[in-house]
Amino acid sequence: MTKILVVTSGKGGVGKTTTSASIATGLAQRGNKVAVIDFDVGLRNLDLIMGVERRVVYDFVNVINGEANLHQALIKDKRVDGLFVLAASQTKDKDALTEEGVKKVFDELTADGFDYVICDSPAGIEKGAQLAMHFADEAIVVSNPEVSSVRDSDRMLGLLASKSHRAIHGMEPIRQHLLVTRYSPVRAEAGEMMSVEDMLEILAVPLLGVIPESHAVLNASNAGQPVIMDKASDAGQAYEDAVARLLGEERPLRFMTAEKKGLFGRLFGK
Amino acid sequence: MAESQDTSFLLKGRMLTLMVFELHNPNIVQLAMKLREHMAQAPNLFKNSPVVLDLTPLQDGLKVVDFPALVSLLDNHGLTVVGVAGGNEQQRAAAAKARLALFAESTGRGTGEPAKKEPPAAAPEAEAPAPEAKPEPEPVKDMVVRQTVRAGQQVYARGGDLIVEATVNEGAEVVADGDIHVYGPLRGRAMAGARGRGDARIWCQNLDAELVSINGIYRTRDDIDPALLGKPAVIEVLNDKMTIRALG
Numbered sequence: 132m133t134k135i136l137v138v139t140s141g142k143g144g145v146g147k148t149t150t151s152a153s154i155a156t157g158l159a160q161r162g163n164k165v166a167v168i169d170f171d172v173g174l175r176n177l178d179l180i181m182g183v184e185r186r187v188v189y190d191f192v193n194v195i196n197g198e199a200n201l202h203q204a205l206i207k208d209k210r211v212d213g214l215f216v217l218a219a220s221q222t223k224d225k226d227a228l229t230e231e232g233v234k235k236v237f238d239e240l241t242a243d244g245f246d247y248v249i250c251d252s253p254a255g256i257e258k259g260a261q262l263a264m265h266f267a268d269e270a271i272v273v274s275n276p277e278v279s280s281v282r283d284s285d286r287m288l289g290l291l292a293s294k295s296h297r298a299i300h301g302m303e304p305i306r307q308h309l310l311v312t313r314y315s316p317v318r319a320e321a322g323e324m325m326s327v328e329d330m331l332e333i334l335a336v337p338l339l340g341v342i343p344e345s346h347a348v349l350n351a352s353n354a355g356q357p358v359i360m361d362k363a364s365d366a367g368q369a370y371e372d373a374v375a376r377l378l379g380e381e382r383p384l385r386f387m388t389a390e391k392k393g394l395f396g397r398l399f400g401k
Numbered sequence: 402m403a404e405s406q407d408t409s410f411l412l413k414g415r416m417l418t419l420m421v422f423e424l425h426n427p428n429i430v431q432l433a434m435k436l437r438e439h440m441a442q443a444p445n446l447f448k449n450s451p452v453v454l455d456l457t458p459l460q461d462g463l464k465v466v467d468f469p470a471l472v473s474l475l476d477n478h479g480l481t482v483v484g485v486a487g488g489n490e491q492q493r494a495a496a497a498k499a500r501l502a503l504f505a506e507s508t509g510r511g512t513g514e515p516a517k518k519e520p521p522a523a524a525p526e527a528e529a530p531a532p533e534a535k536p537e538p539e540p541v542k543d544m545v546v547r548q549t550v551r552a553g554q555q556v557y558a559r560g561g562d563l564i565v566e567a568t569v570n571e572g573a574e575v576v577a578d579g580d581i582h583v584y585g586p587l588r589g590r591a592m593a594g595a596r597g598r599g600d601a602r603i604w605c606q607n608l609d610a611e612l613v614s615i616n617g618i619y620r621t622r623d624d625i626d627p628a629l630l631g632k633p634a635v636i637e638v639l640n641d642k643m644t645i646r647a648l649g
Contacts (some may be wrong), residue, residue, distance in 0.1 A: 285552040285553075286551060335568065
């Protein structure tokens with residue numbers, strides 16, 4: 132059974148693409164066959180984060196329009212077995228996506244024996260975002276510890292519960308997860324950021340993980356390598372935990388407390 | 402008010418507020434899609450609500466309206482069509498054939514004057530529902546919501562009270578014609594007595610609302626005594642003035 136998982140947030144710049152790339156990579160590393168699709172038609176980014184930007188020939192819209200078949204458009208990752216990227220079109224506008232077209236691609240991926248399809252949603256709640264979540268079985272709502280991001284996430288959760296295929300057809304609801312990104316324990320302790328507890332209290336969905344604010348994320352983006360592959364980094368390990376939890380494993384939360392400054396830090400601290 | 406002597410029924414001329422469904426496109430398929438989208442946003446917005454179909458936007462064209470299909474479509478979404486207003490002669494004849502009441506006037510300011518051969522001197526929309534389609538006095542039903550009401554969502558308990566067992570988040574809106582009870586934190590907007598009941602009240606376990614309103618009298622969060630925030634409270638209107646008092 133192919134599971135369709137949408138990574139969404141409402142707000143832009145919170146880490147949807149970073150999350151899509153890492154979750155997809157993590158699932159593939161555990162032996163799953165995974166396709167990760169960029170739904171942000173017109174503003175493609177996922178290919179950069181995945182480091183396949185120079186290998187894009189055909190894109191998602193080409194497949195929907197029948198200008199290429201799925202196999203031509205799926206870009207096979209060279210580092211991880213069973214990981215495929217379907218890039219967004221940069222030239223088409225977002226009206227190129229249709230519900231029937233998206234369904235057709237999902238049906239083909241299902242027939243091809245994919246275990247997971249990860250949909251990297253564009254920001255906003257317009258058509259692209261709605262199509263990205265429409266057929267989802269599970270949803271990862273990405274939120275930063277900050278009020279506007281939390282409110283937008285709340286809005287997305289509402290839409291997932293009412294406008295998705297599962298909701299409209301009265302099927303079992305989409306399984307929802309909250310992933311907190313760009314979390315800074317120091318700033319949370321200082322009261323400059325919302326705490327994870329506050330976010331959970333408002334959003335009332337299970338916590339999939341907390342990704343700390345980390346230089347590793349920027350470095351990974353620049354290198355075109357999903358941050359989960361940087362096993363030494365805090366963010367990479369936190370994504371690894373999130374993937375494990377997604378698959379039902381129990382993992383304690385890490386990177387949640389501010390590091391105590393040692394003597395050196397105290398002497399030369401900021 | 403004319404009352405019959407017979408005690409088995411009374412005839413009364415009464416003003417009723419009715420929702421108007423302005424029909425711009427009689428294409429049933431497209432309409433069905435639009436309605437579904439609309440309802441998905443606020444699933445319980447229309448519950449057994451009587452509506453008048455306003456055909457004014459269609460009356461200049463030659464559009465044929467399939468009334469039986471339209472009535473059943475709207476019925477599926479909780480809208481009971483009691484009659485039509487506006488429309489051209491053919492459209493009104495078709496509506497009459499579908500046993501819909503013909504309202505004298507178009508409902509809005511509309512474009513020009515609608516069909517003229519009407520029961521004379523009919524007061525617009527006020528008394529018209531009486532003769533054919535009785536807008537059945539809907540049984541007052543309270544609505545219970547168990548899940549969090551999220552930003553962008555609206556819940557409306559038409560004709561009754563609204564009980565929310567969970568949180569009403571910021572950016573969410575809960576509305577009732579009667580009272581509102583919120584057992585989780587109330588952080589969004591709550592409007593009780595929405596159709597003119599001044600004695601409606603709002604009870605909440607944890608008052609943190611963006612706005613509370615009763616029968617149009619409202620207060621925003623900035624105007625709520627900070628000492629009451631985060632506490633159980635009851636909000637009511639006494640002598641046209643909103644009062645909020647702590648509970649317990």
